[in-house]
Amino acid sequence: MTIMTRDGVRISYDDFGGTGPLAVLVMGTGSPGRVWHTHQVPALRAAGFRVVTVDNRGAGASDECAAGFTIDDMVGDVAGLVAHLDAGPAAVVGTSLGARIVVELALARPDLVTRAVALAAHARLDPVQRAFTAGEIALADEKIVLPLGYHASVAATQYLSPATLRDDQAAQDWLDLLSFAGSGVGPGQRAQLAVSVALTDRTAAYRDIAVPLLVVAFADDATIPPRLSREVADAVPGARYVEIPDAGHYGYLERPDEVNRVLVDFIAPRTRGSFPGAP
Template sequence: MITAQINGIRIAYEDTGGPGHTVLLVMGTGSPARVWEVHQVPALKAAGFRVVSMNNRGIPPSDECPHGFTMDDMVNDVVGLIEHLGCDNVSLVGTSLGARIVVEAALARPDLLSRVIALAAHARLEPLQQAMTRGEIELAEQACPPPADYRAAVMALQYLSPATLRDEGLAQDWLDMFAFDDGRISAGHKAQLQISQSLGDRRPAYRNISIPLLVVGFSDDAAIPPRLSREVAEVVPGAEYVEIADAGHFGYLEKPAEVNRLIINYLRRSFAATGAIEVPEDIRVRHV
């Protein structure tokens, strides 16, 4: 990865280059930018976009900043990277914590952005998500992860759709992948978790967002239920909402073709266009 000094720390990023419109991808809690490379980077690159993906602070080789940081710090990292690249009129795509970062960036620096796509967006957390986050922070402090099989099963229930888990072969593949990691929560990952604990309800603030926003919810998302994503679209003026059926929190990995087509369709649409986003007929959408 390329590294740059942004806001006094090292931020690592990948850049496909090229003359196309720049799309910056922002990942969720505890995950590196390479997760985007499985499906989203190749699809966007093939569609003619310049694709940049970054490791948020907290995730090496970006600086971990183990003593903690704020949402404003993470938003400023995105802004700083855009400025480092010498870009404006950039589109942002984020998922989970990354969705919160890109929506906050839309509020803070609309002058740099053309549009934003937020997967599993949320303006607040409910008691269940808050309890899960507190528990993960306590696990990080104890430095004693649960047994691999148990951890993998919990992650599968938390992040995947029941439709995925009904396929026993596919479910086993996911379980094997989840169990491969040792389950330890690093200091940087813990610092990202602590951000969610400190944020309140941002719905009133989001009423002031002025750039185009597409919110994508996942019908079976147990980590960020789609009702929380729909709330964001309801308060942001002119925002659009699409909900992907049979997809969990990792919907962009479970249903990559559908998610990629939605992203590309939205990015390609003329900025002057009006009316609802066109959803390709082969995408299974839960109409709400």
């Protein structure tokens, strides 16, 4: 773990080294960069990349910034990290809120981005997603902590595919993992949730993105439904769209081999357009 300071805010990152092209991985709400370490980091290192994972402000070992921040602050942190590493431009990969960050980065700083991959991409939230996020903020503000078992079961239903939950052992393993993570929402995560609630519809703005973009949707994603990801792919000129079957919002953990294959093929392909769904 290494610390970069930007405008007085400490941003933590892990640099796995190497002399290849830079790839920066950006997580979603409340999650530290180490979530990438089990599956995506080894795949990208094997493909020859220098891989760096980042803890967004509000998560992991980065500063909580409990007073709040904006999507522009989070985009600026990733831009600052690429500049700090002095190894860019970089391929950038993000999921959920991290997807929003990398797409906005591709729009604002195309000089820093070679290719962008957005898992569970979205240019807007629909009323259900907005209400769910606002509800999580309300629970945090009321200091309501859900019983661990109930929290885990709700999270499993929200973030995992029914295909995963049909396997009793896999379902139990996930329940154990989600229970271990706890049900409380800390100040940093609450600030990240507020960023999502404040997001405006950026569909029109994304028509100006010139960086090559791969949008990856998860067919059973109840948090960011595939139709929202498809909207991003349709808005960005030349963007590619792939939908991973039997995968929920945590599809990069549920179906890592499929996700890694399309990810590596796009940012370090031997043959362009070899994955299913590519034009």
